[in-house]
Amino acid sequence: xxxxxxxxxxxxxxxxxxxxxxxxxxxxxxxxxxxxxxxxAFSLVLQHYITTLTSPSLSTTPGFLYGSHNSQQFxxxxxxxxxxxxxxxxxxxxxxxxxxxxxxxxxxxxxxDFEEVHLTTHDQYQKLLSDGHLMFQQVPMVEIxxxxxxxxxxxxxxxxxxxxxxxxxxxxxxxxxxxxxxxxDLMEMIMMLPFTADPKPKLDNIQAKATERYLPVFEKVxxxxxxxxxxxxxxxxxxxxxxxxxxxxxxxxxxxxxxxxKAFQGRMTRIPAIDRFLKPGSKRKPQPDDxxxxxxxxxxxxxxxx
Numbered sequence: 538x539x540x541x542x543x544x545x546x547x548x549x550x551x552x553x554x555x556x557x558x559x560x561x562x563x564x565x566x567x568x569x570x571x572x573x574x575x576x577x578a579f580s581l582v583l584q585h586y587i588t589t590l591t592s593p594s595l596s597t598t599p600g601f602l603y604g605s606h607n608s609q610q611f612x613x614x615x616x617x618x619x620x621x622x623x624x625x626x627x628x629x630x631x632x633x634x635x636x637x638x639x640x641x642x643x644x645x646x647x648x649x650d651f652e653e654v655h656l657t658t659h660d661q662y663q664k665l666l667s668d669g670h671l672m673f674q675q676v677p678m679v680e681i682x683x684x685x686x687x688x689x690x691x692x693x694x695x696x697x698x699x700x701x702x703x704x705x706x707x708x709x710x711x712x713x714x715x716x717x718x719x720x721x722d723l724m725e726m727i728m729m730l731p732f733t734a735d736p737k738p739k740l741d742n743i744q745a746k747a748t749e750r751y752l753p754v755f756e757k758v759x760x761x762x763x764x765x766x767x768x769x770x771x772x773x774x775x776x777x778x779x780x781x782x783x784x785x786x787x788x789x790x791x792x793x794x795x796x797x798x799k800a801f802q803g804r805m806t807r808i809p810a811i812d813r814f815l816k817p818g819s820k821r822k823p824q825p826d827d828x829x830x831x832x833x834x835x836x837x838x839x840x841x842x843x
């Protein structure tokens with residue numbers, strides 16, 4: 538008999554046992570299976586998905602643990618890594634930030650590996666259109682779980698839901714969505730600067746809106762709490778970090794009047810996945826340069842800047 542914390546079931550095939558525990562793990566964050574040794578076929582599958590823990594302490598990461606009755610060592614089957622089973626996540630976009638950068642950030646925080654296909658020619662874009670992969674003729678496009686997703690907000694929400702970064706209930710989610718959409722509005726203003734012939738007036742407008750409209754909101758909500766919503770990390774926190782870093786690139790010292798936001802930024806950068814993402818050689822993209830602008834214009838067949 539194989540036993541979980543709450544139920545037991547008789548010997549079954551490795552494949553059936555994998556599916557049983559897979560769905561148990563989805564609905565209930567942690568289950569423990571105790572057996573003398575894992576079934577051999579099952580262990581072959583586990584080789585790709587388990588992480589050895591140094592102690593049997595439980596984590597909030599969705600998954601289940603297995604180990605022997607006599608051993609103090611347990612192994613994790615991490616359901617967050619099951620994207621390998623459905624195929625690696627693939628991002629279709631330019632080799633630059635743009636609207637895809639927030640998606641890169643969120644996948645990084647969720648510790649999901651991804652590949653990128655960079656658009657460099659108009660023919661590549663036309664091929665995506667002719668193949669029917671771009672519902673509204675727009676990128677970014679993300680291949681995930683057998684789907685080809687477009688629309689940045691929809692993609693972010695899907696990733697956030699899948700990896701438990703979207704709040705515990707509907708009230709949390711609507712707050713997260715409001716913060717997220719506000720941040721995306723502000724970041725989109727910054728994204729458009731390289732495509733503007735005279736960016737100076739727009740820079741002044743961005744700085745004014747950031748300091749008068751957006752940052753005061755986050756300064757207030759972060760008074761006395763670690764994260765924006767529900768006491769746990771969410772997509773809104775990830776985008777706020779991204780946005781503050783973008784603002785500091787354009788306006789040095791802009792967070793000087795917002796100590797809670799600055800402290801939040803410091804806490805977020807100490808998260809191991811984020812720390813790695815901020816180091817040279819990661820998949821984080823640099824600020825857009827002239828070559829990035831030229832490539833975007835060529836792919837979309839844009840003749841001149843507005």
